[in-house]
Amino acid sequence: xxxxxxxxxxxxxxxxxxxxxxxxxxANLGDILERVLDKGLVIAGDIRVNLLDIELLTIKLRLVIxxxxxxxxxxxxxxxxxxxxxxxxxxxxxxxxxxxxRRRIGEMERSESEIEQSRAGGPQx
Amino acid sequence: MTEIAMTAMAPGTNxxxxxxxxxxxxxxxxxxxxxxxxxxxxxxxxxxxxxEGLTAVAGHVPVREFGSQALRENLxxxxxxxxxxxxxxxxxxxxxxxxxxxxxRLATLYQSEHGVVDLLIExxxxxxxxxxxxxxxxxxxxxxxxxxxxxxxxxxxSENAPQAPTSSPGTAYLKKRRADLDAHGQAREAAAQExxxxxxxxxxxxxxxxxxxxxxxxxxxAAADMILNASYLVPDESSDDFAAAVADxxxxxxxxxxxxxxxxxxxxxxxxxxxxxxPD
Numbered sequence: 001x002x003x004x005x006x007x008x009x010x011x012x013x014x015x016x017x018x019x020x021x022x023x024x025x026x027a028n029l030g031d032i033l034e035r036v037l038d039k040g041l042v043i044a045g046d047i048r049v050n051l052l053d054i055e056l057l058t059i060k061l062r063l064v065i066x067x068x069x070x071x072x073x074x075x076x077x078x079x080x081x082x083x084x085x086x087x088x089x090x091x092x093x094x095x096x097x098x099x100x101x102r103r104r105i106g107e108m109e110r111s112e113s114e115i116e117q118s119r120a121g122g123p124q125x
Numbered sequence: 126m127t128e129i130a131m132t133a134m135a136p137g138t139n140x141x142x143x144x145x146x147x148x149x150x151x152x153x154x155x156x157x158x159x160x161x162x163x164x165x166x167x168x169x170x171x172x173x174x175x176x177e178g179l180t181a182v183a184g185h186v187p188v189r190e191f192g193s194q195a196l197r198e199n200l201x202x203x204x205x206x207x208x209x210x211x212x213x214x215x216x217x218x219x220x221x222x223x224x225x226x227x228x229x230r231l232a233t234l235y236q237s238e239h240g241v242v243d244l245l246i247e248x249x250x251x252x253x254x255x256x257x258x259x260x261x262x263x264x265x266x267x268x269x270x271x272x273x274x275x276x277x278x279x280x281x282x283s284e285n286a287p288q289a290p291t292s293s294p295g296t297a298y299l300k301k302r303r304a305d306l307d308a309h310g311q312a313r314e315a316a317a318q319e320x321x322x323x324x325x326x327x328x329x330x331x332x333x334x335x336x337x338x339x340x341x342x343x344x345x346x347a348a349a350d351m352i353l354n355a356s357y358l359v360p361d362e363s364s365d366d367f368a369a370a371v372a373d374x375x376x377x378x379x380x381x382x383x384x385x386x387x388x389x390x391x392x393x394x395x396x397x398x399x400x401x402x403x404p405d
Contacts, residue, residue, distance in 0.1 A: 027214075029207050031266065031386055034337075036210045039356075039392040040230040041255075043244060047146055047193050047234035 145185040146192065147235040150216045151226040151390070152181050152245070152252055154260075158223045159216070166212040167191065171220075174238055176245035179252055182220045183241050191234060200232070217390050225260045227252065227395040251397040259395065262332060262358050263388035265367060269323060269353025270382040271316030273309060313352065316380040320353040323374050323381065330367050331357035335393045353381070356393035364388065 148166055157173065157180035165171050165184035174181040189195055199205045210231060217228045235241050328334040335356045340348035359367045375383040
């Protein structure tokens, strides 16, 4: 049996020769992730990763799983800021929420004062 | 004594003793082998753990990267996750060259090889029966997309529709929009019915079928028209027939665009039969 092997630290490529499982010619990362994260035999090992977290991750990944590579190419990078996927984003979440709430309150106050003004300046009924 | 100082160091050495845990890739029959050059998720040499007439394909990986705390963080790093998933799949694929394999879900980890041996002993019956079920078969993935008429009702609706001549531009827009949506919905509905037929026809050629969740369109525009996502377990001798049937359907069902991937190791079909569970 010969298996094509890249030399040194060159990144691996899928084998191109066909044998029992040749690996799909165009096995993209999304297809692989869909399988290794979501399928496969589930047996509880000794080291438990919090399964709930993994499931959340899986659900989120499902959203873009078809084309993580393409997603990057077209500039979809929500995971950089997604609190589920990025722990530093999680820290920022409250701050962002606060900012957003303050912005909305500001808007509401402004439109209220506008109404007030238009009432005051408008024709009397 | 300098014991304390010594336990605190030793990074980067190859000593695989207490700093390592064991990553499990897959389980197969006793004859399973893999090239000694294949390396795993941590770049480690992959090992074969034997027991009960079964082979587990595993590797020693550093706790600092794969221990539960580090792993949780790493799994959230999509670059890390992507590399890890590819390496996991690569080892499974390479092992699958020498026989049927039951791929493990990503991140199945043990503190030592003993845990893997225990697994082989404790679940031997179930693992063997799963291996028997999958011997001589491979998984194929099929995705189907509805091919939508691009601007569904554009040519006809504005002229043929018996609309009141007095409609305002806004009403006309809304009417047209509704007609477009209806046409889109109908096209999708028709394609979905065809997809069901495709699934049924192909299922007849396969030993087993799994229908998977459709991808969400909100972040992956390519998935907007996905209406079929399934895996088929196909005997090796029927793989050509199966591919031909897919090609045939792709040609005769114009409302569907089909995408076939495979052969894959049987990710979607590797299940351990729990005697308590009801068979389907």
